[in-house]
Amino acid sequence: MRYILFLLLISTSNFLFSQAKATISGYINDSKDGEAMIGVKVVIPSLNQGAVTNTYGFYSLTVPTGTYDVEYRSGIYPVEIKKIDLTKDVKLNIDLGSNVQDLEEIVVNAKKGENTNSTKMGQIELEMDKIKTLPAFMGEVDVIKTIQLLPGVSSVSEGGQGFYVRGGGPDQNLVLLDEGVVYNAAHLFGFFSVFNADAVKSVNLIKGGMPANFGGRMSSVLEVNMNEGNNKEFKATGGIGAISSRITLEGPIVKNKGSFVISARRTYIDLIMKAAIPDSSPFAGSSYFFYDFNAKFNYKISDKDRIFLSGYYGKDVFNFSDRDGGFNAKMPWGNGIAALRWNHLFSNKLFMNVTGTFSDYQFKFGSQQDQFRFELASGVRDVGAKMDFSYFPNSRHIIKWGANYIFHTFTPTSVSAQTDSVVFNTGAAQKLYSHESALYALDEFDLNKALKFNVGLRYSMYHHVGEFTRFIKGDGISTPDTAIQYGKGDLIKFYHGLEPRVSLRWMLPDKSSIKAGYAYNYQYVHLTSLSAVSLPTDIWYPTTDQAKPESGYQVSVGYFRNFMDDMFETSVEVYYKGMNNLIEFKEGALPGDNVNDNTDNLLVYGTGRAFGIEFYIKKAVGKFTGWIGYTLSKTDRTFPDLNEGKTFAAKYDRRHDLSIVGTYKLNERWVFSTSFVYATGNTLTLPSSWYVQEQSLLFNYGERNSTRMAPYHRLDISATWYDKAYKTKTDPVTGNEIQIKKKFRSNWAFSIYNIYSRANPFFLYVDNDGDFLSGDFKISVKQVSLFPIIPSVTWNFEL
Amino acid sequence: MKSIINLILLSIVLFSCTKEVQIDIPGYKENLVIDGSIETGQPPIVLLSTTNNIYSPTNLDAYLEGFISGATVIVSDGTITDTLTEICTDELPAGTEEIAAAFFGIPVEQLVQLHLCAYISTNIVGEVGKTYSLKVIHDGKTYTSSTSIYPPKSLDSLFWKPQGTSTEFGFSWAILSDNTSTTDSYKWETKYISDLTFNKPFNPFFNDKFFNGLTFEFAYDNPMSYDDETFPEDFRGYYRVGDTVVIKFSKIGPKEYNFFEKKYNQLYSGGNPFATPTNIPTNIVGGAFGVWVGYSPTYDTLICKL
Structure with a gap:
């Protein structure tokens, strides 16, 4: 309650001595294609006040009445200045860039001054145009691989899509695609992201100081917004790459009122494998492919109402068949996501967004060997709704509040097995149901010119409900197993908690600032994994009467400074994160059936901590742009039931993590990029001793995660060649040569991954070969490396 | 689930390269290994050995040096308590060489030249329905366990x-x-x-x-x-x-099944890191590895x- 009172106090303090004021508000769109422009600054320099457009391109700025020069700073186009007589409220929708003839000549700093000015800590917005010029693995432009190059973010493994943020697990990242939750953001066992770069408009990563409007995960938020589609004209873009091709179609539904965009992508690894693997190979019957499909429609119903419908569907399919067909297996998995959003303007100060979401992740495995058939399925399905309000009472406050609700249906594992004559009892498929909801309020306000706060409070609730069977395991000898049956909708367990969030910025002279943040989070869903890397076999499991919600806090402090008229942005941030109720499988646990058992009976619970310091320097403008990020960190775990209760390093504990990224634009035709990464090797657990039982060689593992793999480092380079933007023609009237912008444009992206072919460790294992009696027995540690030097070329086009 | 992970591993390994590396693996601690069994109509037999550092020599001599002689091994069926006799391969009764060779997994001609000892009872024979306790005293430490011979189950x-x-x-x-x-x-x-x-x-x-x-x-x-x-x-x-x-x-x-289930899981997963590193559980109390099992x-x- 005291947080709410504090919020009310600081929210109203600015109203007490107010004078006549007026509001300028509206939407800002790109004149080129009508797309809403996110993050455009609307500034009145004479007042030193401003606003920023939200995800839907809306802004609202309330200032004392008067006549002002209002600047619109998009970062993409030159600053546009409008003289506005603000004697009463003004609604002003702007199409930016309409006066610009040649976009390619523009070189501006997209986020000038934001590094030091905003309260955002540990928050990075990626520019899609820049991502597309960076070296791409097998030619596939990938937003998550770019995120992994940022300080405080590390990849799970070679080529992996899973990412760890400041010592948190991969399930602690809230990945949103147009506000729909993405449960598995990876294709091909993690080597490619589900995000088709052609369909993505913006990418925003929050790794610290999470605002109160986000919740449900402990470490980070990755917001990915899809393109809305060109509402001016029809366009097609696409590309043909080494392993996949893609196409995007977009255009107006009703010109300037509504548009659509449809993107599709499919790999042809299966065709390559078919050609490359001889019929005599034991893998001759194996294949793999993935495809995904994005679609989005939007329509402006009125000046105050707009609707968006977004969808994603993607699937990976892995087939395995041995040479004589005696054993075959099929393993499909994928996500389906849909979001229906409605924007409504109650007034020029009050903006509302209502979203209905559907998210579904399913993993299946089916195999047949002779007469024996086996099937396993696992998944999670969410149906949810949220309401978000943004209120702009004056230029010093942005107040947001809202509510959200998700109905979860989890199927941790569902197994069936049968022969021709017998159906085995693998237990009934267990579904777990729960309601997750939250209320939040936050205020981002300037206390004075130097001090800016973002103060918020989130109240989250979680109801684990029936239908459900709780199995209580006996000791197998004197205490029998028992079960409790809950009916449909019965409340089994209720959890709730307050999640305070505070961040502040203190401006210092000379374009520098100090920022600090504190965030407390609850997380009600968990990813349980049997493996050391992220695989589709990882099981999402909800909080239950037995599995408690994860909770944690993060404290961070940073110093931010820009140099040389904002050409260089630098920061140093330190953080400490504490985590409770983390889960792992018990030692020796083998989930896989539902015979008189619940998956959470196999779990153990512990705590974790992470701390580190991040250094970041970025050159934002000029022919040469790029950044260097370095993180020094440590993260560990303590589980009473694992590792004899001793604290052990987390499997992704990285002492050093360095990324260097550079892009050089030579001219209008050539752009060169490079990236270099260095990271301390991952930890893992290997056997420390061997022994013999009944003539079998057995291993005993030493302390958990006590072995560290060799460091990981890799250098990638790329070059992108663009065709000429203009063609020359002779004007039939004047006879002069004129330049006409070409409708069909294309570029070739050449990329070399791991240019010095470093054999980076993917995993290690202990191998044994030979036998004792012949004297050639040998135990050795083997390192498996995945990708040597890999050149690739992709042809991209737009029409 | 484990078989799915192995299938994924197999497909990844198909496109990967492998090399031997030298890497520090801390945490080695020598432990006693007890490999004991009793079955219907047969005397209890117990083999004692020790664990070896992962990087220790792996020739036959090293393997044989791991066997322990001179320990005290006691088995009781609740009525009879017997201290097992240590019988070594260089003094086997005539006609038992082939059975001993199969037990140790060593050809007869090699076995008879080795001094390899097992602990065998001369007073107890396994009976259905009885529970057998085991006590091993070695290097001042005591290890205990018990197992039963259940009623047999015939195939139809x-x-x-x-x-x-x-x-x-x-x-x-x-x-x-x-x-x-x-x-x-x-x-x-x-x-x-x-x-x-x-x-x-x-x-x-x-x-x-x-x-x-x-x-x-x-x-x-x-x-x-x-x-x-x-x-x-x-x-x-x-x-x-x-x-x-x-x-x-x-x-x-x-x-006992729990021991063997995990043992075979480890044998067939090959210690791959896609699986959770799992030590094989034991039914022996006192810090030794291995199993004491009754067969029916x-x-x-x-x-x-x-």
Whole structure:
């Protein structure tokens, strides 16, 4: 309650001595294609006040009445200045860039001054145009691989899509695609992201100081917004790459009122494998492919109402068949996501967004060997709704509040097995149901010119409900197993908690600032994994009467400074994160059936901590742009039931993590990029001793995660060649040569991954070969490396 | 789930490269390993050895040096308590060499030249329904365990069936009616009728978790065929029409099954890091590795014919 009172106090303090004021508000769109422009600054320099457009391109700025020069700073186009007589409220929708003839000549700093000015800590917005010029693995432009190059973010493994943020697990990242939750953001066992770069408009990563409007995960938020589609004209873009091709179609539904965009992508690894693997190979019957499909429609119903419908569907399919067909297996998995959003303007100060979401992740495995058939399925399905309000009472406050609700249906594992004559009892498929909801309020306000706060409070609730069977395991000898049956909708367990969030910025002279943040989070869903890397076999499991919600806090402090008229942005941030109720499988646990058992009976619970310091320097403008990020960190775990209760390093504990990224634009035709990464090797657990039982060689593992793999480092380079933007023609009237912008444009992206072919460790294992009696027995540690030097070329086009 | 992970691993390894590396693996601690068993009609037999550092020498001498002589091993059935006698391979009674060779997994000609000792009772023989406690005293430390010989469970029937289009080769098949009321665990072993010792197939242990109370059919491979060059390459693992084999089908306890289940999981996952590193649980108290297991076998003869 005291947080709410504090919020009310600081929210109203600015109203007490107010004078006549007026509001300028509206939407800002790109004149080129009508797309809403996110993050455009609307500034009145004479007042030193401003606003920023939200995800839907809306802004609202309330200032004392008067006549002002209002600047619109998009970062993409030159600053546009409008003289506005603000004697009463003004609604002003702007199409930016309409006066610009040649976009390619523009070189501006997209986020000038934001590094030091905003309260955002540990928050990075990626520019899609820049991502597309960076070296791409097998030619596939990938937003998550770019995120992994940022300080405080590390990849799970070679080529992996899973990412760890400041010592948190991969399930602690809230990945949103147009506000729909993405449960598995990876294709091909993690080597490619589900995000088709052609369909993505913006990418925003929050790794610290999470605002109160986000919740449900402990470490980070990755917001990915899809393109809305060109509402001016029809366009097609696409590309043909080494392993996949893609196409995007977009255009107006009703010109300037509504548009659509449809993107599709499919790999042809299966065709390559078919050609490359001889019929005599034991893998001759194996294949793999993935495809995904994005679609989005939007329509402006009125000046105050707009609707968006977004969808994603993607699937990976892995087939395995041995040479004589005696054993075959099929393993499909994928996500389906849909979001229906409605924007409504109650007034020029009050903006509302209502979203209905559907998210579904399913993993299946089916195999047949002779007469024996086996099937396993696992998944999670969410149906949810949220309401978000943004209120702009004056230029010093942005107040947001809202509510959200998700109905979860989890199927941790569902197994069936049968022969021709017998159906085995693998237990009934267990579904777990729960309601997750939250209320939040936050205020981002300037206390004075130097001090800016973002103060918020989130109240989250979680109801684990029936239908459900709780199995209580006996000791197998004197205490029998028992079960409790809950009916449909019965409340089994209720959890709730307050999640305070505070961040502040203190401006210092000379374009520098100090920022600090504190965030407390609850997380009600968990990813349980049997493996050391992220695989589709990882099981999402909800909080239950037995599995408690994860909770944690993060404290961070940073110093931010820009140099040389904002050409260089630098920061140093330190953080400490504490985590409770983390889960792992018990030692020796083998989930896989539902015979008189619940998956959470196999779990153990512990705590974790992470701390580190991040250094970041970025050159934002000029022919040469790029950044260097370095993180020094440590993260560990303590589980009473694992590792004899001793604290052990987390499997992704990285002492050093360095990324260097550079892009050089030579001219209008050539752009060169490079990236270099260095990271301390991952930890893992290997056997420390061997022994013999009944003539079998057995291993005993030493302390958990006590072995560290060799460091990981890799250098990638790329070059992108663009065709000429203009063609020359002779004007039939004047006879002069004129330049006409070409409708069909294309570029070739050449990329070399791991240019010095470093054999980076993917995993290690202990191998044994030979036998004792012949004297050639040998135990050795083997390192498996995945990708040597890999050149690739992709042809991209737009029409 | 484990088999799915292994399948993924297999496909990743297909496109990867592998090299040997030297890397520090901390945490080695020497432990006693107890490998003891008792079965119906047989005396208890216990082998003692120690664990070895992962990087220690792995030749035959190192393996043999790991066996422990001079320990005190006591077995009790509740009535009789017997201190087991240490019998070494260089002083075996005549006619027992081949059985001992199979037990140790060492050819007879090598075995008789070695000083390799096991602890055997001369006063206790396994009986159905009895529980046997074990006490081992070594280097001032005491280790204890207990196991039972459960009532045996017979197979309903045994038969041989040719595989696919073959008329000559096929698996051994059995029908089992499992008890509803108990959790049952089993071990399957086989030998040609003329052989002295039994052999274990690919994974000889299973329990009734998925078929409690059901009557069902299942198949097992022929472990003797894998090293038999008279079998065509593509038919290793099958029995040949005309073979006569003896099946030893034993019942074991749940804790003992837990040891063997995890043991075979480790053997077939090859210690890959896609699986959670799992140490094999033991039913021995005191910090030793290994197992003390009671077997309750039944025997059936199968003639491979249509």
